[in-house]
Amino acid sequence: MIPIPAKVIPREGTFTLDAGTSIHASEELRVLAESLRDTLRPATGFPFPINSATGTSRVELALDARAQGNDGYALSIRPQVARIAAFSPVGVFQGMQTLRQLFPAAIYRRAPVSGVTWTAPCADIADVPRFGWRGCHVDVARHFMPKEWILKHLDLLAMHKLNVFHWHLTDDQGWRLEIKRYPKLTEVGAWRSDTMLGPPTKDPAKRRFTGKPHGGFYTQDDVREVVRYAADRFITVVPEIEMPGHSRAAIAAYPDLGNDIDKTAVGTWWGIYDKGAVFGVDDKVFRFLEGVLEEVLELFPSTFIHVGGDEVRKNEWRESKAAQTRLKSLGLKDEDALQSWFIKHFDTWLAAKGRRLVGWDEILEGGLAAGATVMSWRGEDGGVAAAKAGHDVVMAPQKPTYFDHYQAKNDREPIAIGGHNSLSDVYAYEPVPRALKAAEAAHVLGAQAQLWTEFMPDPRHVEYMTWPRLCAMAEVLWSPTETRNYDGFKARLRMHLERLRALDVNFRPLDE
Amino acid sequence: MIPIPAKVIPREGTFTLDAGTSIHASEELRVLAESLRDTLRPATGFPFPINSATGTSRVELALDARAQGNDGYALSIRPQVARIAAFSPVGVFQGMQTLRQLFPAAIYRRAPVSGVTWTAPCADIADVPRFGWRGCHVDVARHFMPKEWILKHLDLLAMHKLNVFHWHLTDDQGWRLEIKRYPKLTEVGAWRSDTMLGPPTKDPAKRRFTGKPHGGFYTQDDVREVVRYAADRFITVVPEIEMPGHSRAAIAAYPDLGNDIDKTAVGTWWGIYDKGAVFGVDDKVFRFLEGVLEEVLELFPSTFIHVGGDEVRKNEWRESKAAQTRLKSLGLKDEDALQSWFIKHFDTWLAAKGRRLVGWDEILEGGLAAGATVMSWRGEDGGVAAAKAGHDVVMAPQKPTYFDHYQAKNDREPIAIGGHNSLSDVYAYEPVPRALKAAEAAHVLGAQAQLWTEFMPDPRHVEYMTWPRLCAMAEVLWSPTETRNYDGFKARLRMHLERLRALDVNFRPLDE
Secondary structure (H helix, E strand, O other): OOOOOOEEEEEEEEEEEOOOEEEEEOHHHHHHHHHHHHHHHHHHOOOOOEOOOOOOEEEEEEEOOOOOOOOOEEEEEOOOEEEEEEOOHHHHHHHHHHHHHHOOHHHHOOOOOOOOOEEEEEEEEEEOOOOOEEEEEEEOOOOOOOHHHHHHHHHHHHHOOOOEEEEEOEEOOEEOEOOOOOOHHHHOOOEEOOOEOOOOOOOHHHOOEOOOOEEOOEOHHHHHHHHHHHHOOOOEEEEEEEEOOOOHHHHHHOHHHOOOOOOOOOOOOOOOOOOOOOOOOOHHHHHHHHHHHHHHHHHOOOOEEEEEOOOOOOHHHHOOHHHHHHHHHOOOOOHHHHHHHHHHHHHHHHHHOOOEEEEEHHHHOOOOOOOOEEEEOOOOHHHHHHHHOOOOEEEOOHHHHEOOOEOOOOOOOOOOOOOEOOHHHHHOOOOOOOOOOHHHHOOEEEEEEEEOOOOOOOHHHHHHHHOOHHHHHHHHHHOOHHHOOHHHHHHHHHHHHHHHHHOOOOOOOOOO | OOOOOOEEEEEEEEEEEOOOEEEEEOHHHHHHHHHHHHHHHHHHOOOOOEOOOOOOEEEEEEEOOOOOOOOOEEEEEOOOEEEEEEOOHHHHHHHHHHHHHHOOHHHHOOOOOOOOOEEEEEEEEEEOOOOOEEEEEEEOOOOOOOHHHHHHHHHHHHHOOOOEEEEEOEEOOEEOEOOOOOOHHHHOOOEEOOOEEOOOOOOHHHOEEOOOOEEOOEOHHHHHHHHHHHHOOOOEEEEEEEEOOOOHHHHHHOHHHOOOOOOOOOOOOOOOOOOOOOOOOOHHHHHHHHHHHHHHHHHOOOOEEEEEOOOOOOHHHHOOHHHHHHHHHOOOOOHHHHHHHHHHHHHHHHHHOOOEEEEEHHHHOOOOOOOOEEEEOOOOHHHHHHHHOOOOEEEOOHHHHEOOOEOOOOOOOOOOOOOEOOHHHHHOOOOOOOOOOHHHHOOEEEEEEEEOOOOOOOHHHHHHHHOOHHHHHHHHHHOOHHHOOHHHHHHHHHHHHHHHHHOOOOOOOOOO
16 A cells, blocks of 8 residues: 555454445444445446445444544454544544555556455555644646536645645735635736746746736635645645745736835746735735735634745845835835745734645745744755744755656656655655754654746646655654555555546656 | 436426435346545545444435436436436436536545535436547547546546547557567557657658657556446446558557568658558468467457548558559459458458457448448448448547547647637537438447547546537437437536546636
């Protein structure tokens, strides 16, 4: 299985799903029993009645106060009974993912498969995740990814016991979230006139373009569907609304949110814009962002709300009379302090509403907001500094968690943004920086993979960059360090890819 | 609803789905009851127990020998009971599609939606399809479409009461079906080095290319999944294996199947190739194609097997010594007669195995094979000639069933192959040619839409070209002529597009 459980004791015999298999669960686990039925029924064609008195074999789901907490579960498989017991429903759900993987890979197909005997080896499994934040980030601003693919991706995250979907919804090249109070954010901000092609270049003269408009956005109904679909799979959706930088799409929609901007357009090329991409520091900007965030909080129950904070070209504030006036009136030292003041405002604002702010590690510059959690992307230093200062940290260092980097050094890979993070690099990753002492390390909530989509124009390309590296990441985040063994992982991965194949995931084949 | 039922009598009151609603069915309809439960449960979150004795309201599925045959059904909706009765399971299934459309459009979402009351208006509906062949063709050779999208497309066909999926699996630019005996068909034939971009041109010097390889194929396990998924929705999958022309991908894999070919490559541009795209007329070609078809027959239970037959550049045979020798030894008049002889061989071969050959209307040239069914694409003439000669016919005329043509005359539409078939053109289509007398018209099995994908690089582009035109086509094929009313259709379509929106279908918005 992937990720490998903490402890597996093989037992004699096999358990077989057949037309007589039923599912048993108490009323509080009824929905999970239905969910298990819905995942086992398509490929097998068996009805899996719930709590049926008759039946030759059974799958039991049970809550057990004595069971491992922290989202863990115990799975016992005997010839007549497969039993998942856990402290809480989330543990039961994780056990269901393990159980499903014990059957032949064809169990993941969506119509009855004939000629397969649906057996799983008997065993006792005790399992518990290493980290609480097991995430995957997807940038849908650079290239819009349709809702149906988001749902597919959530299914795959759940299968791999990942539990955070970080949804990067806004950026210079697109605003993807319907906001009722500000309809132009999607009327204008969700569409761009053109899109830069690879290879990446900083020379404007060398940029090549598709010549086609691109865009799309999620309605609030779509978002509610995604959030609920994720919640039913015990995945938290963390929305990201970028501020104060990477905001060109919003400023294209509402130019007076920028710094001395009359008019600008949604970005068409990749890179950081020198002008028109950073919010001003006016009160009206704050009111606007609060208005946006009020709708965001209604849509997303997540405790954590991501506000970006990365790659702000502070020249925009340096060159703006209004920003300089504000800076001086606040008695601030410099533009770093101004950004810190900006982020602190929203840290306080979110905290008052029972939420927590998370941002990229640049939010450390100029002084970290009191309640902020840091997502460490420029290496580990930001994470180390924040954890040492007593802040929570999510690790997302470019090496090796940026899955927009190349997977192999050959000339056959599709154009990527640069860099190189191989499958083995990801598998070897240790999320807790060595520089941290044990007490500080407790601030490392976990880590996540990043899928920036500048050079991933469609879902199947995203899948190619995601899989199987995310299999490795899932194991890093779930399984105990002592189970880590790359050869063993690769052997299991070979079987696991058959599951992904059944699910029509466009994974990168292994180098053989 | 779309397609509109033959007869609808509104009644007082509403039927409401709630947590107490159960589904009732006899054992022979048990699988349909489960399928209904699986489609109603995601959005409502209700459990819909099957044959539960308790419950406040119920959906009943019943076979009724007195009911309308020919895939029809009766649907009676009263405040406590919604009842679907039909002569056969397929009719029950069609009634389920109607019932689902009577609830709010959010019923098509995949996670529980809050704040919606799931009511349907009371009514008596009596319904029966006009044609038995209600089809949609998809070319996956020009651009490969992933299996998961094929499954989505099948769901949409079922929703629109379409029942034939014509899967165009092979062509000059790609071979998409795994054949165990001939592995190179997919190892070589499923991949091409480049792909022509629009706009279409016949001038080789003006062709523009993506510069990227393209390809993909379906494993036999994938095909079995698709065929079974379709069958569970009462859709027949008609595979198309092109012969003797449009065969460049196969000849690239096995050059000795061609006419004096040493080596060729899978096609990269759109159009008809002058050389290397037509099978030879050797015995070894027949044995090869029989080998392919033997595996095809194992995979596809469809009575009809499509063998293409269109656009054969007969110069290949004219210039081949071997072909000319064969022609003379058979005492045939010309190359048309040679093609006719080729097709007749497979007509006989398929008939001996209990199947029926269907081909594009060029199979009329040189004399139609005894058992052949003609798919009339170059206007109606081929269909008329075949029906008058007592052959069955499927209508697929370019105007208006070729959905690769433009939907509107403006400069904002994505590049298409040319031509123009608007939504109203499709809605106004009459599948039975006027030239046919009543007895001859009985040979018109039905009609289908064609999705040739030269200029549709991905699934979302295909959806844009498909919807809502296929909604119009579905109504043409299902509903009685006397219900046809374009204004009424457009009013219903506006609501129907909300359903497609919930399903994340990238339809072309209506011109308002």
